[in-house]
Amino acid sequence: xxxxFLNTRAEFLKAKRTSVTGITLIAALFVPVIxxxxxxxxxxxxxxxxxxxxxxxxxxxxxxxTAAIIVPIxxxxxxxxxxxxEYRNNxxxxxxxxxxxxxxxxxxxxxxxxxxxLSFFLLFSLFFILSGTAVGMANNAYHVSANPxxxxxxxxxxxxxxxxxxxxxxxxxxxxxRFKNFATPLGIGMxxxxxxxxxxxxxxxxxxxxxYAPLMFFSxxxxxxxxLPQLIxxxxxxxxxxxxxxxxxxxxxxxxx
Amino acid sequence: xxxxxxIIETRNLDFSFHPGIPILKNINLQVPAGSIYGFLxxxxxxKTTTLRLLLGLIKQEQSSIQIFGQDFWPNRITVLKRIGSLxxxxxxxGHLTGRENLEVFRxxxxxxxIRIDEVLAIAGLSDAAxxxxxxxxxxxxxxxxxxxxxxxxxxxxxxxEPTNGxxxxxxxxxxxxxxxxxxxxxTTILVSSHLLPEVEKIITHLGIIxxxxxxxxxxxxxxxxxxxxxxxxxxxxxxxxxxxAFLSGSFTVIPTNGQLHISIQNKExxxxxxxxxxQNQINIYQLTLLKSDLEDLFMQIINN
Numbered sequence: 080x081x082x083x084f085l086n087t088r089a090e091f092l093k094a095k096r097t098s099v100t101g102i103t104l105i106a107a108l109f110v111p112v113i114x115x116x117x118x119x120x121x122x123x124x125x126x127x128x129x130x131x132x133x134x135x136x137x138x139x140x141x142x143x144x145t146a147a148i149i150v151p152i153x154x155x156x157x158x159x160x161x162x163x164x165e166y167r168n169n170x171x172x173x174x175x176x177x178x179x180x181x182x183x184x185x186x187x188x189x190x191x192x193x194x195x196x197l198s199f200f201l202l203f204s205l206f207f208i209l210s211g212t213a214v215g216m217a218n219n220a221y222h223v224s225a226n227p228x229x230x231x232x233x234x235x236x237x238x239x240x241x242x243x244x245x246x247x248x249x250x251x252x253x254x255x256x257r258f259k260n261f262a263t264p265l266g267i268g269m270x271x272x273x274x275x276x277x278x279x280x281x282x283x284x285x286x287x288x289x290x291y292a293p294l295m296f297f298s299x300x301x302x303x304x305x306x307l308p309q310l311i312x313x314x315x316x317x318x319x320x321x322x323x324x325x326x327x328x329x330x331x332x333x334x335x336x
Numbered sequence: 337x338x339x340x341x342x343i344i345e346t347r348n349l350d351f352s353f354h355p356g357i358p359i360l361k362n363i364n365l366q367v368p369a370g371s372i373y374g375f376l377x378x379x380x381x382x383k384t385t386t387l388r389l390l391l392g393l394i395k396q397e398q399s400s401i402q403i404f405g406q407d408f409w410p411n412r413i414t415v416l417k418r419i420g421s422l423x424x425x426x427x428x429x430g431h432l433t434g435r436e437n438l439e440v441f442r443x444x445x446x447x448x449x450i451r452i453d454e455v456l457a458i459a460g461l462s463d464a465a466x467x468x469x470x471x472x473x474x475x476x477x478x479x480x481x482x483x484x485x486x487x488x489x490x491x492x493x494x495x496x497e498p499t500n501g502x503x504x505x506x507x508x509x510x511x512x513x514x515x516x517x518x519x520x521x522x523t524t525i526l527v528s529s530h531l532l533p534e535v536e537k538i539i540t541h542l543g544i545i546x547x548x549x550x551x552x553x554x555x556x557x558x559x560x561x562x563x564x565x566x567x568x569x570x571x572x573x574x575x576x577x578x579x580x581a582f583l584s585g586s587f588t589v590i591p592t593n594g595q596l597h598i599s600i601q602n603k604e605x606x607x608x609x610x611x612x613x614x615q616n617q618i619n620i621y622q623l624t625l626l627k628s629d630l631e632d633l634f635m636q637i638i639n640n
C-alpha cells in the first residue's frame with residue numbers, strides 16, 4: 080500500500096508543468112465568467128429569470144451548458160492528455176520495467192485523472208459562488224445578498240454529475256491506454272458523446288454511459304424520483320465494469336511500452 | 337551479489353508475434369555475473385526483442401528466463417527491483433527537470449532521496465539537474481537515462497544500444513561510465529549494439545544474434561577463433577586427387593563441383609597451400625577465398 084501511495088505521488092509529479100492544470104482552471108472558469116457577463120449585459124431579461132431567490136435559478140443556468148458540454152469534453156480531453164504524457168515521452172517501457180504491479184500502474188494514474196476531474200467540480204462550484212456574488216455586487220437588482228448560498232444543493236448537484244461522468248472517465252482511460260495516437264481515444268469519445276446528444280430522447284438512454292452526466296442534471300427527479308437511484312446504480316455498475324475490464328485487458332496485453 | 341556463474345540465463349527461448357513467423361529461435365543466453373556482456377547483431381536481428389522479454393515488456397509467461405537464479409514471471413517484482421534498464425531511446429519526461437525525472441523513478445523504486453545527487457554525480461549531470469530534460473543534448477539524455485537505471489543500485493544493468501546516435505565523445509563517455517560501474521560497483525552489464533567497435537573496448541563476453549538465432553556466445557578471443565574457422569578456400573588445380581593427398585593431415589579438403597574446398601584458419605594458410613602445391617608440381621588455375629554468410633555478418637558487426 081505504501082508503494083502504491085509513492086507511485087501515485089510519482090504520477091502526480093508527472094502531471095506537473097503539463098497543460099492539464101491550465102485546462103482544468105479554464106474549463107471550470109469558462110461558464111461562470113460567461114454567465115456573469117450575460118447577467119451584467121442583460122439585466123432586463125436575467126433579473127426575471129434569476130427569480131425566485133437568485134441562487135437556485137443561477138445554479139441551473141450555470142450548470143446547464145456545463146453538464147451537457149463542458150464536463151464530457153473536459154473529461155475526455157484530460158484523460159487522453161494524462162495518458163499521453165507517457166506515450167509522448169516514450170516512457171511506458173520504463174514504467175513497465177520498474178518494479179511495479181500492473182494494477183498499481185493502472186490505478187495510480189487513474190487516481191490522478193479522478194483527482195483532476197474532482198478538482199474541476201470543486202473549482203467550478205467555487206467559481207459559481209464567486210460569479211453569483213460578483214453579479215450581486217455589480218447589480219443590486221438581482222438581490223443576491225438577500226438570499227443565502229444553497230451549499231447543499233451546490234454540493235448535491237456537483238456530486239451527482241461527478242458520479243455520472245466517472246464511467247466516461249473509466250472508458251476513456253481504457254481507450255487512451257489502448258491507443259497510442261492521441262486523436263483516436265479523443266475521436267471515439269467525442270463521437271460517442273455526440274451520438275448520445277442525438278439519442279437523448281431515446282427511452283433506453285439510461286443505458287448509455289456517455290449521457291449519464293447530462294441526465295444527472297437534466298432529469299427532473301421531483302417528477303421521476305425513481306430515476307435518480309437508477310442512474311446512480313447504472314453509473315456505479317458501468318464504472319466498476321469499465322475499470323475491471325480495462326485493468327484486466329491492460330494486464331494481459333502481450334506487449335507493453 | 338549472487339554466487340552464481342550466470343546472472344541471466346535463458347533456455348531455448350522462442351518468440352513470435354504471429355504464429356509461423358518466429359522472431360527468436362532457441363536462444364540460450366548466458367550472462368556471467370560481474371561481466372560486461374555485449375549483445376551484438378545487425379538491426380532487426382532480435383536484440384531488442386530479447387531484452388524486452390528479459391524485462392517483461394513482452395508477456396510470455398511460459399518462457400524460460402532465469403535472472404538471479406529465479407524464474408522471471410513468478411518473481412517479476414523481486415527481479416526488477418535488482419535490475420536497471422534503458423531500452424532503445426531514453427525514456428524521459430521532457431517537461432520535467434533532470435532532478436524531477438529522477439524523483440519520479442526514485443518514488444517507484446523506494447530509494448533514499450540522497451541517491452538522486454549520487455547518480456547525478458556519477459552521470460556527470462549535477463550542474464544540469466535543474467534543466468528540463470527536453471533541453472538536454474542526446475548525450476545528456478542518455479546519461480540521465482542511465483542515472484535513472486542506477487537509482488536503486490541495481491546488480492544488473494540492461495542497456496539497449498546506449499550509444500546510439502551519440503558522437504564519438506559521447507560514446508567514450510558512456511563507455512567510461514559503464515566500465516567504471518562494472519569495476520567499482522561490480523555491476524553486471526548486458527549491453528546491446530549492432531557494431532562491435534562501439535563496445536569491444538569494454539566487454540568481457542559477447543553474444544552474436546542473427547535472424548533470431550544466437551550464433552555465437554563466448555569471450556572476444558573465442559570469437560576470433562570462431563570467425564577464422566569459418567574461412568573456406570576454393571581451389572581449381574590440374575590434379576585434384578594428388579593435390580588433396582599433399583594436404584591430407586594438415587587441412588580438411590572437400591571436392592565440390594570440380595573444385596577443392598579447403599577449411600583454413602587464416603589468410604596466411606592460402607600462401608602455405610599454394611607453396612606446397614607449387615613445390616610438388618601441381619598446376620594451380622584458380623584460388624578463391626569464399627565469403628560465407630557468416631563472414632558477411634561478422635564484417636557487418638565487426639567493421640564500422
